[in-house]
Amino acid sequence: MPRGDLVIGVDCSTTAAKAVVWNAHGVALSEARSGFELAHPRPTWAEQNPEDWWTATRIAIRRAVQTVDRERIAAICITHQRETFACLDRTGQPLRPAMIWADTRATEEVQKYGTPEVHTVTGKPPNPTPAWYKLLWLAAHEPETLSHTASVVDVGGFLVNRLTGEFRTSWASADPLGVVDLRTFDYAEDLLTAAGLHRDQFADLAAPGDVVGAVTEAAARETGLPPGLPVVAGVGDGQSAQLGCGITAPGTAYLNLGTGIVSGTFSRTYASDVRFRTLAAGLPGGYTLETFIGGGTYNIRWFVEKFAGVNTQMLGLDLSPEQVLEAAAEMLPPGSEGLVALPYWTGALTPYWDHHARGALIGLTGVHGKSHVYRAILESLAFEQRFLTTGAEDALGEQVSRIVALGGGSRSRIWCQILADVMQRRVEVVKEPESTCLGSGVLAAAAVGIHPSIEQAAHEMTGTARVFEPGDTDVAAYDRLYAVYTTIYPALRELFGAMAEAR
Structure with a gap:
């Protein structure tokens, strides 16, 4: 005992x-x-x-x-x-x-x-x-x-x-x-x-x-x-987040919506591929297969601080600038009225590993304002995560049917709904904000017999609080936009290299 x-x-x-x-x-x-x-x-x-x-x-x-x-x-x-x-x-x-x-x-x-x-x-x-x-x-x-x-x-x-x-x-x-x-x-x-x-x-x-x-x-x-x-x-923080989200078997991915966006699935077999990085999982003998977007909430914060110009104190609102922008962005249709972003503010990691890649806004017109750009950034990160998750699925031959979201970005209701619609998967948000730290608690509880195994400790100690299901109307619209999104980086790849040489 x-x-x-x-x-x-x-x-x-x-x-x-x-x-x-x-x-x-x-x-x-x-x-x-x-x-x-x-x-x-x-x-x-x-x-x-x-x-x-x-x-x-x-x-x-x-x-x-x-x-x-x-x-x-x-x-x-x-x-x-x-x-x-x-x-x-x-x-x-x-x-x-x-x-x-x-x-x-x-x-x-x-x-x-x-x-x-x-x-x-x-x-x-x-x-x-x-x-x-x-x-x-x-x-x-x-x-x-x-x-x-x-x-x-x-x-x-x-x-x-x-x-x-x-x-x-x-x-x-x-x-x-x-x-x-x-x-x-x-x-x-x-x-x-x-x-x-x-x-x-x-x-x-x-x-x-x-x-x-x-x-x-x-x-x-x-x-x-x-x-x-x-x-x-x-274990490292990514693998610990996986345990803190209760993931000890294939089929579910954690999605850490932080400064960078890290998503990982569990695998019982070893595989290496440029579409993900492989790490030892918190469950001994297993593997964590991770995708990584360098600019997650970093991109959002960049826009809010550099360009949004939303001063909620002057407006007398007890709200953050992000909350005001989210309310405005939620009134827009999928696709931000023809504006699409490429979210490579910090370069491209999985699967391209291109440090010359940069962010881009495609389709700007005089119609677009702050709320359009804000929504386009949220949508671009969802498009990119669909691209990465689909690539990992293709490499492994295993489907991910459920996403468990954590991190600061998981507090955004509109972003979680966009993720569900774009990725066409159920998105659940963890009930415990410190899920990365909770993963350590899971390992400790199993090690000293509070729970009989790591799997049982993860089952008993973790859970989700909110659920977002894909919407029927927006899924079809995002499918069409996703087909466009996947062509943007290949079309700009040589341009990014030329810009780097010019600098």
Whole structure:
């Protein structure tokens, strides 16, 4: 029997650490957040101080456990930003700032080393996000850093070390680094050797949901946790969101409507394809197949801040500018009266992997105003997600009949309805806003026996609150528009390349 009936999930994201105390039914009893900084010392660089991860995490944990009975806490599990890594010396101290997932300095390394063979082994199409390419960059530009590196750790592995003193992580946390062979869930020795590293410099791998250590006396003093508390191997934030949405079988996809839009389906078999990136799932032995749109709510926020000019305070409205624009956009017909957007504000990821691609508005006339552009952006992201989901279905031969939405964008009623109409699938919105963090709670609850399995924990602790069904009239209109949408990028691809050369 577990020592208690509560678990702690920690989500150490790109901007903050959040700790949530969950009960056996997935209800949040207490939560706390602590933020940290992100640095851009050069245009393509993105770095953080790893010590900030620990400082924010221990502060968030300490605050979260202050209002609950600590004797009821049975385990803690961590999810985290993926691809980000730290190089540590023999004492566990960082040798340099951590290079995070958004760092794109390693473009030359991608061009040189990003082969189809690497893609097949790791499941990651060549792009600057996985840490392996940045490790190759360090080997070329900072060899002294790697020569003094005793440990290369993902964010979860770093925090597990601070909690337990052990260098252990799950293979699903290490996998996004791009150094794990997904056919064996073990390190790919050839990839480590190419960067001048060896497996002794990486954390020991465990299955997601395994207990990887216990909270030390020192960590207990810093966090307020009971000493000896089991620490459970977590997974990256995308895979954790999948668990937090209750997805442990094929047929359902999660759709995280955040700054970028990430969607993932579960597969029991391994596959690699440019139409998705493959990761180890939170359910051991399974896989998460993800599509990624770089500009999600980022595109919407860009329009609102740069062009919308909606000042709700001056209008005396207790509403956000987005709410006003949504009300106006909802009055428009599908297709925004002939205006179609291409949502590549941050380039194109799956399946094109074209960093020269850019956003576009097609069909502008004098009729169009702010509400048209706003709706066109929402529709373009729905068109793009249909394109990506359909491509993944074709590659796998498995259909996705149900979408579970989460993230900030899932609060938009009009956007969720547009997604249902465009994708011709039922869209359900999670009842728990912190579903990514809840995925860690699922793993922790299963690890210590609160629930008999990860699947059962996911079933008991998750759920949805709102449902959007495709509408009969709008589905036909969007079908015609989607056929047009899929021709836009192929028609502009060469133009985007020419524009890049001209710059």
